[in-house]
Amino acid sequence: MKRHKKINPKSIKTYSFNERPTKSQLEAFAKVPASNWTMEDFIDGLPQFLKANELKGLISDIESAKDKRRQCILMMGAHSLKVGLAPVIIDLIDNGFITHLALNSACVIHDYEFAFYGRSSEDVGDTLQSGMFGMVSETPEFLHEVVSRASGNEGLGTILGQSFIEADPELIEVSIFAAAVRNEIPVTVHVAIGADTIHQHPDFDAKKWGKLSGEDFLILAESCKDLNDGGVVINLGSAVILPEVFLKALNLARNIHGKIGNFSAANLDMIQHYRPLTNVVNRPTLPDGKKYTITGHFEILIPLIAWALKENP
Numbered sequence: 001m002k003r004h005k006k007i008n009p010k011s012i013k014t015y016s017f018n019e020r021p022t023k024s025q026l027e028a029f030a031k032v033p034a035s036n037w038t039m040e041d042f043i044d045g046l047p048q049f050l051k052a053n054e055l056k057g058l059i060s061d062i063e064s065a066k067d068k069r070r071q072c073i074l075m076m077g078a079h080s081l082k083v084g085l086a087p088v089i090i091d092l093i094d095n096g097f098i099t100h101l102a103l104n105s106a107c108v109i110h111d112y113e114f115a116f117y118g119r120s121s122e123d124v125g126d127t128l129q130s131g132m133f134g135m136v137s138e139t140p141e142f143l144h145e146v147v148s149r150a151s152g153n154e155g156l157g158t159i160l161g162q163s164f165i166e167a168d169p170e171l172i173e174v175s176i177f178a179a180a181v182r183n184e185i186p187v188t189v190h191v192a193i194g195a196d197t198i199h200q201h202p203d204f205d206a207k208k209w210g211k212l213s214g215e216d217f218l219i220l221a222e223s224c225k226d227l228n229d230g231g232v233v234i235n236l237g238s239a240v241i242l243p244e245v246f247l248k249a250l251n252l253a254r255n256i257h258g259k260i261g262n263f264s265a266a267n268l269d270m271i272q273h274y275r276p277l278t279n280v281v282n283r284p285t286l287p288d289g290k291k292y293t294i295t296g297h298f299e300i301l302i303p304l305i306a307w308a309l310k311e312n313p
Helices: 039-045 050-068 086-094 106-117 124-128 138-149 156-167 176-182 206-227 241-257 274-282 298-311
Strands: 072-076 100-104 187-190 232-236 264-269 290-295
Touching (some): 039 050, 072 206, 106 138, 106 156, 106 176, 138 156, 138 206, 156 176, 241 274
Parallel strands (some): 072 100, 072 232
16 A cells, blocks of 8 residues: 655744734723713724624714715615614704615505504514405505605605605604605605505506606715715615615716715625625725625614714714
């Protein structure tokens, strides 16, 4: 049997530890929290590694965008509302941290139901078998009647927000649409025909909803202009629709206005999906922007970020 040659480890070369670069050092370790810490203390006490650093960077960039009067666009899926974040989002709008809300159209349904009835969402499994999923009457009747009366070139989100304010339900203070209109910031709704329960109802006018949502796309594209040099865009839980819409809106804005760069893009979600990573974070920020991808639950991340922003306005 042939005997094969082996390397001789006694021939290795070494060098001093003091000459070796290191990526981790004690100065970057977490600080032990104290009972009298403020939120600023907590953020400063996080370890200076990985997602803790990204969280600090995102908070700092939102603060900077406000100071520089650049856009901070929050793109949201409806799950953000269903887990109770409306009061926090509204407070961020009231304090100037959010300057544009871009929403999928399921947000319309939940925002209306929370403002008018104080509750929303249903168990799909319980109603799907009988064909009664999404078949309440009040929600589509109100929303379709508002859209049927709309005229001119207004955007869908503003029309709906104004209609909520005029109806003045008892719980109007929890409506993010009303908050956006009250603060005179854009709230845009990006409809995917057939994706929402109200599209099942006979009064749904796809042409009218599509036309108004098209106006909102143009409003979003114009807002993208003011991302340049210090703006922030955050995608909160939209896996497909808003990342795709944002990519085209940004492209349209660049085509008309020229360079739009040096801004920050963040994806906050429980899972990091392909389209948000590619179409919000990676491609749009080339070559000089900042990228943040923080995985976690909205109901924890957003109040934490909001607290940090409020403590250092």
